[in-house]
Amino acid sequence: MMRILGREVRLSLRHGADTVAVLLFFVLAAGLFPLAVGPEPALLGRLAPGTIWVCALLAALLPLDRLFGADFEDGSLDQLLLSGLPPSLMALAKAAAHWVTTGLPLLIVAGPVAIMLRMPPGALGPLLLGLLPGTLTLSLLGTTGAALVIGARRGGVLLPLLVLPLATPVLIFGAAAAGASLAKASPRPELLLLTALFVLALPLCPIAAGAAARAAAE
Numbered sequence: 001m002m003r004i005l006g007r008e009v010r011l012s013l014r015h016g017a018d019t020v021a022v023l024l025f026f027v028l029a030a031g032l033f034p035l036a037v038g039p040e041p042a043l044l045g046r047l048a049p050g051t052i053w054v055c056a057l058l059a060a061l062l063p064l065d066r067l068f069g070a071d072f073e074d075g076s077l078d079q080l081l082l083s084g085l086p087p088s089l090m091a092l093a094k095a096a097a098h099w100v101t102t103g104l105p106l107l108i109v110a111g112p113v114a115i116m117l118r119m120p121p122g123a124l125g126p127l128l129l130g131l132l133p134g135t136l137t138l139s140l141l142g143t144t145g146a147a148l149v150i151g152a153r154r155g156g157v158l159l160p161l162l163v164l165p166l167a168t169p170v171l172i173f174g175a176a177a178a179g180a181s182l183a184k185a186s187p188r189p190e191l192l193l194l195t196a197l198f199v200l201a202l203p204l205c206p207i208a209a210g211a212a213a214r215a216a217a218e
Helices: 002-014 016-037 041-074 076-081 087-116 121-148 155-182 188-217
Strands: none
Touching (some): 016 087, 041 155
């Protein structure tokens, strides 16, 4: 499993432009909101949590079509499935690699973007704490969606349609955690719900993704 994880990370670093494109999309999409709603600091501060979460969700979708698609096209997926590792652990390694190369950079960049959007400093901690389990869950859900569209025509179009509805609870609770801090309330319930979603997705998504990858290979 660690060898597959290392392989996926090396492949992602070899195509480093994908990670750069994800970060540029995240920053540029968030930078459009002040142009649309105006530069008023109070308004931007209230909109910042939802803005960052929506942009992070959309940015995380960009590299998903390569997660299984390239391996399926060149035959590497068959080799991975015949390696002796259960398909669920192979899918878990791919999800971990997606988070390392996409979710973690988004988490790092989210802080400066939040400051750019005039988010109050007191809400920055809950925002980042929510993004940690949130981006992990998005990587798991995205891996499942990518496995379901292996070999499908127009899979890049179907993938967001599959993942976005599943990611809606993550978006709601993540934005609510930072919003609670803005309202001088405790973000603990929302953060616990985000953690619960991650704990639920951790065993289920790799199993589903592995089964879908095996079905596509057969």
